[in-house]
Amino acid sequence: MKKIKIKASSHEYDITIGHGIRFEINELINDSYSSIMIITDEVIENLYLNDIKDTLNFDNITTYILPSGEAEKSINNYYKIHTRAIEAGLDRNSLIIALGGGVVGDIAGFVAATYMRGIDFIQMPTTILAHDSSVGGKVAINHELGKNMIGAFYPPQAVIYDIETLKTLNKAELRSGYAELIKEAFISEKDFLNELLNTKLNELTDKQLSEHLYKGIKIKSEIVEADEKESNVRKYLNLGHTLSHAIESELGYGKITHGEAVAIGMIFALKLSNIKYNAQLPNESFINWLKINHYPLNIPLLESKKLIKRMKSDKKSKNQIVQMILLETVGNPRIENLPDEFLIKHLDEFIKELENL
Amino acid sequence: MKKIKIKASSHEYDITIGHGIRFEINELINDSYSSIMIITDEVIENLYLNDIKDTLNFDNITTYILPSGEAEKSINNYYKIHTRAIEAGLDRNSLIIALGGGVVGDIAGFVAATYMRGIDFIQMPTTILAHDSSVGGKVAINHELGKNMIGAFYPPQAVIYDIETLKTLNKAELRSGYAELIKEAFISEKDFLNELLNTKLNELTDKQLSEHLYKGIKIKSEIVEADEKESNVRKYLNLGHTLSHAIESELGYGKITHGEAVAIGMIFALKLSNIKYNAQLPNESFINWLKINHYPLNIPLLESKKLIKRMKSDKKSKNQIVQMILLETVGNPRIENLPDEFLIKHLDEFIKELENL
Numbered sequence: 010m011k012k013i014k015i016k017a018s019s020h021e022y023d024i025t026i027g028h029g030i031r032f033e034i035n036e037l038i039n040d041s042y043s044s045i046m047i048i049t050d051e052v053i054e055n056l057y058l059n060d061i062k063d064t065l066n067f068d069n070i071t072t073y074i075l076p077s078g079e080a081e082k083s084i085n086n087y088y089k090i091h092t093r094a095i096e097a098g099l100d101r102n103s104l105i106i107a108l109g110g111g112v113v114g115d116i117a118g119f120v121a122a123t124y125m126r127g128i129d130f131i132q133m134p135t136t137i138l139a140h141d142s143s144v145g146g147k148v149a150i151n152h153e154l155g156k157n158m159i160g161a162f163y164p165p166q167a168v169i170y171d172i173e174t175l176k177t178l179n180k181a182e183l184r185s186g187y188a189e190l191i192k193e194a195f196i197s198e199k200d201f202l203n204e205l206l207n208t209k210l211n212e213l214t215d216k217q218l219s220e221h222l223y224k225g226i227k228i229k230s231e232i233v234e235a236d237e238k239e240s241n242v243r244k245y246l247n248l249g250h251t252l253s254h255a256i257e258s259e260l261g262y263g264k265i266t267h268g269e270a271v272a273i274g275m276i277f278a279l280k281l282s283n284i285k286y287n288a289q290l291p292n293e294s295f296i297n298w299l300k301i302n303h304y305p306l307n308i309p310l311l312e313s314k315k316l317i318k319r320m321k322s323d324k325k326s327k328n329q330i331v332q333m334i335l336l337e338t339v340g341n342p343r344i345e346n347l348p349d350e351f352l353i354k355h356l357d358e359f360i361k362e363l364e365n366l
Numbered sequence: 367m368k369k370i371k372i373k374a375s376s377h378e379y380d381i382t383i384g385h386g387i388r389f390e391i392n393e394l395i396n397d398s399y400s401s402i403m404i405i406t407d408e409v410i411e412n413l414y415l416n417d418i419k420d421t422l423n424f425d426n427i428t429t430y431i432l433p434s435g436e437a438e439k440s441i442n443n444y445y446k447i448h449t450r451a452i453e454a455g456l457d458r459n460s461l462i463i464a465l466g467g468g469v470v471g472d473i474a475g476f477v478a479a480t481y482m483r484g485i486d487f488i489q490m491p492t493t494i495l496a497h498d499s500s501v502g503g504k505v506a507i508n509h510e511l512g513k514n515m516i517g518a519f520y521p522p523q524a525v526i527y528d529i530e531t532l533k534t535l536n537k538a539e540l541r542s543g544y545a546e547l548i549k550e551a552f553i554s555e556k557d558f559l560n561e562l563l564n565t566k567l568n569e570l571t572d573k574q575l576s577e578h579l580y581k582g583i584k585i586k587s588e589i590v591e592a593d594e595k596e597s598n599v600r601k602y603l604n605l606g607h608t609l610s611h612a613i614e615s616e617l618g619y620g621k622i623t624h625g626e627a628v629a630i631g632m633i634f635a636l637k638l639s640n641i642k643y644n645a646q647l648p649n650e651s652f653i654n655w656l657k658i659n660h661y662p663l664n665i666p667l668l669e670s671k672k673l674i675k676r677m678k679s680d681k682k683s684k685n686q687i688v689q690m691i692l693l694e695t696v697g698n699p700r701i702e703n704l705p706d707e708f709l710i711k712h713l714d715e716f717i718k719e720l721e722n723l
Contacts, residue, residue: 043685088441088509095511100684123480125681126506126517126596149483152445154452160483161518239483324482327457328400 011223015230017146017164018237024144024168024226026219031057031133031171035066038131038167042104044069046094048117049108050077053135056177061108061133071097075113079262082116082151084159090120104129104166110136110182111143111267115157118148122163132165135174137186138268140222141193141246143168145233151262155322156254162238170226172219183210184304185268188249190221191295192271193228196245196334196342201228206294210302245342247325248334249274252356255319259311272304277359282335284355285345290336296366306366313356317349368580372587374503374521375594381501381525381583383576388414388490388528392423395488395524399461401426403451405474406465407434410492413534418465418490428454432470436619439473439508441516447477461486461523467493467539468500468624472514475505479520489522492531494543495625497579498550498603500525502590508619512679513611519595527583529576540567541661542625545606547578548652549628550585553602553691553699558585563651567659602699604682605691606631609713612676616668629661634716639692641712642702647693653723663723670713674706 010027025037045067049058054074062070073093075081094103107117107130114132121130132143149160178186187210194202201224208217229246236243253274257265276296282288299306317331325332330346337343367384382394402424406415411431419427430450432438451460464474464487471489478487489500506517535543544567551559558581565574586603593600610631614622633653639645656663674688682689687703694700 084441084445091509091516092511095509095515095679098679098686100686101681102684123516123518125515126504126519147483152448152452154449158452158482159448159480161480162483322452322455324458327459329455329457 013226013230015144015164016234019164020166022165022167024170024230026170026172026223026226029171029173030169031060031174032064034061034064034169037169038065038104040066041102042067042129043100043102044071044098045104045106046071046073046097046099047106047108048073048075048090048113048120050075050081050110050113052077053109053113057108057135057174061106071099075116077112079112079151079257079267082112082149082262084150084152087116087120087150090116091124094120094124099124099128101125101128104131106131106133108133108135109139110134111139111141114139114143115147115149115160118163118165119150119160122148122161127163129166132168134168134170136178136182137175137218137222138182138189138266140170140186140226141189141229143170144226144229146237154258155319156258156262158324170222172215172222175218180210180303181266181269183213184272184302185266187302188268188272188275188304190225192246192248192275193225195275195336195339196248197228197340199339202291202339206291206298241344244325244332244344245334248336248342249278251320251323251325251331251333252277252316254323255316256308256311258319259315260309265305265308269304272299273306273308273363277356278333278335280359281333281347281355282337285335286337288337290339300366306363308363310364311360313353313360316356317352320352370583370587372501372521373591376521377523379522379524381527381587383527383529383580383583386528386530387526388417388531389421391418391421391526394526395422395461397423398459399424399486400457400459401428401455402461402463403428403430403454403456404463404465405430405432405447405470405477407432407438407467407470409434410466410470414465414492414531418463428456432473434469436469436508436614436624439469439506439619441507441509444473444477444507447473448481451477451481456481456485458482458485461488463488463490465490465492466496467491468496468498471496471500472504472506472517475520475522476507476517479505479518484520486523489525491525491527493535493539494532494575494579495539495546495623497527497543497583498546498586500527501583501586503594512676513615513619515681527579529572529579532575537567537660538623538626540570541629541659542623544659545625545629545632545661547582549603549605549632550582552632552693552696553605554585554697556696559648559696563648563655598701601682601689601701602691605693605699606635608677608680608682608688608690609634609673611680612673613665613668615676616672617666622662622665626661629656630663630665630720634713635690635692637716638690638704638712639694642692643694645694647696657723663720665720667721668717670710670717673713674709677709
């Protein structure tokens with residue numbers, strides 16, 4: 010069992026990583042809560058919900074089961090969970106547990122942030138991807154016009170990461186999670202990047218996975234501590250995300266996994282970095298790694314104009330100017346405001362290049 | 367022009383009170399915002415929106431006009447305002463101005479708290495009642511099952527209170543606002559209470575109104591500074607509110623003004639205080655004042671069981687036990703958890719007494 014402590018502006022919390030620790034949650038959860046609501050999805054319900062319910066030393070447990078998928082991070086589900094919480098009598102001294110991937114964590118966290126103006130919640134991520142979203146307090150739901158447009162900064166009371174629950178992930182989810190790990194490596198540490206680019210996902214060992222997650226969370230947590238509200242360095246974590254958010258909402262949420270879209274966004278960011286700074290980034294070995302591990306790069310043809318319109322309404326853009334994270338070198342990210350002409354020209358090129366990858 | 371400074375946990379902000387200061391807002395608003403969205407309702411739109419738009423030194427102003435009334439603090443309107451904000455290109459550096467009463471302030475504030483995980487907002491209250499809701503950072507929308515159930519603690523950047531805009535208030539709104547002023551007096555200061563109980567609302571002078579508002583805001587701001595997140599003393603401000611919330615949601619929002627419902631809730635709280643502590647509270651002179659000023663006390667007959675069910679799901683109740691604020695003396699409020707039998711007995715009595723008032 011490993012622990013990483015995070016100092017949020019409102020309170021400190023632990024991220025605990027370990028094998029089978031879902032059976033030890035009572036030691037990690039304050040026993041004074043009046044009641045608990047576990048929010049999960051239909052897949053995780055079948056796999057792990059009973060483990061948690063049976064383990065918890067609480068009589069007063071309600072559950073809310075969401076359908077699976079990014080499309081469920083909707084205002085309708087958000088309101089329905091509030092309804093259930095009120096009907097179940099959750100009060101300000103109740104706890105919400107988000108048991109699942111990023112979708113569950115994001116919507117459950119946003120419910121917790123706003124139920125009676127905020128109650129405690131705990132993240133229990135069950136995907137690799139969620140190592141990223143569960144740490145740092147970003148919670149949100151999607152708007153039809155943009156991903157995560159409605160949300161809050163609301164740190165959890167704890168993150169409990171049972172990596173045994175990652176064994177049931179399918180290949181696409183594995184790829185999705187590793188894209189975010191690679192992103193963390195790109196913005197901070199060459200050695201970690203090389204280690205990841207030398208990892209074959211279909212030969213992954215438990216030990217490797219555990220180490221990669223620990224390193225990724227460590228990077229993430231240091232950034233979040235330095236800039237909780239994303240006024241500067243936290244933006245680095247958006248490497249690849251400006252384009253990926255546009256792709257995801259243009260295709261319709263859930264058509265491609267988040268991390269797979271981020272992978273495409275990162276190729277584009279590396280391309281622009283090479284153009285702008287004449288940076289010597291490992292584009293080829295990265296693309297190669299993506300191909301070996303079967304990342305979907307031939308996505309349906311997208312119009313650059315539509316994508317750029319989406320990028321302009323991204324939370325990072327200011328005054329309708331698209332902001333992206335580029336890299337001078339591995340470990341040296343920069344925040345760049347990019348003019349429309351520059352972006353259109355290279356995005357058109359990029360879309361054609363993607364077809365031939 | 368008078369100023370009261372409030373120290374919130376995240377930042378300090380000023381409450382500025384003055385005659386005609388809507389024409390001086392440029393001096394009170396940071397000029398570096400990328401764009402502004404003014405949220406108001408259809409009544410205030412006709413009265414003051416152009417004054418604000420014409421005065422502001424900004425090109426990029428969007429407006430959102432809500433229908434009037436408590437029923438508009440809905441999840442649907444909340445989502446629609448987000449839609450407009452995205453379509454208008456509001457970014458993280460934009461400002462929302464809430465121009466109106468408590469309904470506008472609450473929903474606009476909650477949009478600001480959650481748009482792209484939070485942007486700045488300014489309260490410009492146009493009712494007496496909103497002297498209370500605009501100060502202290504409570505923002506929310508209603509759930510069908512309970513008032514203000516979905517919300518956040520999110521302090522504004524400034525409160526700009528042009529008391530000239532209070533001249534257009536109707537009688538019910540005047541009563542509604544004064545009920546909250548009396549509440550502030552009840553929990554803190556006998557002299558202020560006596561002053562208010564000696565004020566006839568139909569003979570109110572500008573000078574009196576201005577002084578009463580200043581005193582009320584001063585009381586409120588001191589409490590909020592001491593306990594921003596409502597873990598103890600801020601609860602005192604809920605005097606009269608446990609029952610009033612239940613009455614409002616039982617009747618349907620907007621059927622009676624908020625303050626008028628609070629007035630009824632306060633009579634009940636005084637009654638219980640006298641029973642429980644043998645307190646010598648000025649019930650009679652308070653009821654007398656309410657009658658002289660035409661507060662509606664003969665509301666449609668309500669069932670005590672239904673009201674108590676509502677009271678149990680109030681944000682202040684814990685473990686399904688109703689919590690109310692009672693008074694040992696004027697200026698000495700207490701938080702009390704009240705057993706169901708006690709409550710049902712006296713609420714039944716109270717409903718009958720109300721009929722004969």
